[in-house]
Every structure is written in C-alpha cells, then in structure tokens.
Amino acid sequence: MGRPPCCDKIGIKKGPWTPEEDIILVSYIQEHGPGNWRSVPTNTGLMRCSKSCRLRWTNYLRPGIKRGNFTDHEEKMIIHLQALLGNRWAAIASYLPQRTDNDIKNYWNTHLKKKLKKMESEGGDDSNNYEKGNSCSQLKGQWERRLQTDIHMAKQALCEALSLDKPTQIFPETKLPSTSSQCFHDHHHPTSPNQTSLYASSTENIAKLLDNWMKKSPNKIEKNYSFSNMVTTGSSSSEGTQSTTTCTQEHALDSLWSFNSERSQSVSAEENTNLVESKPNLETQVPLMLLENWLFDDAAPQCNEDLMNMSLEESTEGLF
C-alpha cells in the first residue's frame, strides 16, 4: 500500500469544477503565480485537494490551451510521436504546446487507437506504413525511447538556458514541455508583465468556459454570484471595479468581455508578437527521421533548424 490519497480528507470536494471554483483558482494564481499547490486550497478556501487544483490549472485553465478539434497535422504528430516514444504523453505534449498531455492521451485512446486499428484491419497501405513505423520503433525498446526523450528534454533545457535573448519564445506557445506549472515557475516571475498577459489569457479561457456553461445550463448560475475578484485581479487596467462588488451574471460577463477587450488592447502587441513568433512552432512539422536524428545527433543546431523548417508531410507523405 502506498501513501493514502490526498483526497481522503473529510470535506474535500471531488468531481467537476464549477465556474466559481475556477474563478477563485485563477484569481489566486493571477496574484501568486502557479506553484506551491499545497497552499492553494488553504489560501483560497477551495474545498479541493492541491492535486486537484494543479490538475485543473494545467489541464484546463492555464493560458494557451487549445481544446478539441485536433488538426490533421496534430493527429499525425501524435501518431508518429507515440510510435517513437510510446505512451509518454507528457513528452509528446511537449511537441504540441497548446495541447495538454491529458488531452493527447484522451484523443489517442478515443480516436486514434480506433482509427489505426480500423486502418490496420482494412489492410491498406496506410496501416502497413504505420505498422512498419510501429514495429521499427518497437525495436528500439522502451529504455531507448526513454533515453531519447531524456536527451530531448536535456537539449531543450540547454537551449532554453542559452537562449536568454529570446524570452518571448519560452511560453506558452513553445516547444517546451507542457507541464506548464513548472514552466511558469521556472521562467516567469509572478509579477512580470509577460505573465500578466498569460494570466489574462487564462481568464479568457474561463470566459469561454462560462459562456459555454451558460449556454448549456443557464439556470445554474446564481444571480448574485460575484465575479469581482477575477475582474479586479484579472485586469489591472479595468475601470476600478470594487473587490466587494456583487454582479449579476450579465454584469459579470460584461465585465469579462470588457476585460478581454481591454486585455486584447493592452497585451495584443506583445501577444501578437508571441503568436507570430510561435506560429512556426505551432505549425512546426517534425519529420520522424529528423526527429530521431536530432535526438541522437550532437551536432543538433543544423538539424534543429531543419526540424523547425521542414514539413512533416515531406517525410511522411507515404504514411497517410
């Protein structure tokens, strides 16, 4: 028997998060930054265990997360990376910065597995190619795969350490591991302007969430729910909303929208820069061979360049 689960404590809430809880969590992180999850439930009054808070943040609330609708390219990336790395979802997620490991894992289990099985049973070229790749990768063995990923991670860390002149490429739209709390912790001081924009975009996530939530269940939101904490802490440039203000849901959402529009003005330049710079990363198409070369090749810079510039389709056309 291992350690008892952290959520066995009496009074700890489980199950789906409510928008209220999300807002409390995001406002807290806006103020204090992610990390030190142990203290989050205590300091926020959330009846959740620290683990639950961390997961909610990393898998759902953190900025820069793209949800649903995996593109063909993302799909291919996942398939190839899975063949190469196995079920190392966190490592795979590091190649798809906008996706969480949980998302990728779910997508693999619910869609790609079936898809590949189907292709396999149809016995088409595609499945043959996948099989080839898969059996090839199996030969590498788990240990080797682990080693590859470790090398990759080490290289990333090294590159990152040596690239102090490129701070905007770090997060969120980068090729760094998606275990974002660590990224945040390592690279962003809680009060840094960059982080403010990141938090803002997580607020945007919540706004979307609330929007969807209201569409689904318009009766669930209590009329006098207060969004003020989020608004006041979320937008340093908002029009002085009092922290004790209680809003109707319409007001609250209005605040959110205005917050977002203000935010988009105040941070758009910076964010646009990030987006523009990150676009090649997001759309980076990593050929498997290059990936492998890069992992094993100490003369990485040139190869790395190639990784960034080449299209996945160039080297994997035959696979699909």
Next chain:
DNA sequence: AACTCCCCCAACCGCAGAGAG
C-alpha cells in the same frame, strides 16, 4: 417520449522522482 447503449473527456488514483531537512 422513454429507455438503453455507447462515446467522450474531465477528473481521479496511485506510483515514481526530486528535493529538502
């Protein structure tokens, strides 16, 4: 309309690793 089945995905669980003391 009512019921059942199935799928999806958010969240949980348990283990492992890292780091502090």
Next chain:
DNA sequence: TCTCTCTGCGGTTGGGGGAGT
C-alpha cells in the same frame, strides 16, 4: 543515507450527453 513532502506522470474511471431503438 534515510525519511518525508511535494509535484509530475500515466492509467483508469465515471458522469454527462448524444445516438439509436
């Protein structure tokens, strides 16, 4: 070196909702 705490990761679960009957 050992113990303890915290965090990260991967496997699994279960509730909600859509599809089918």
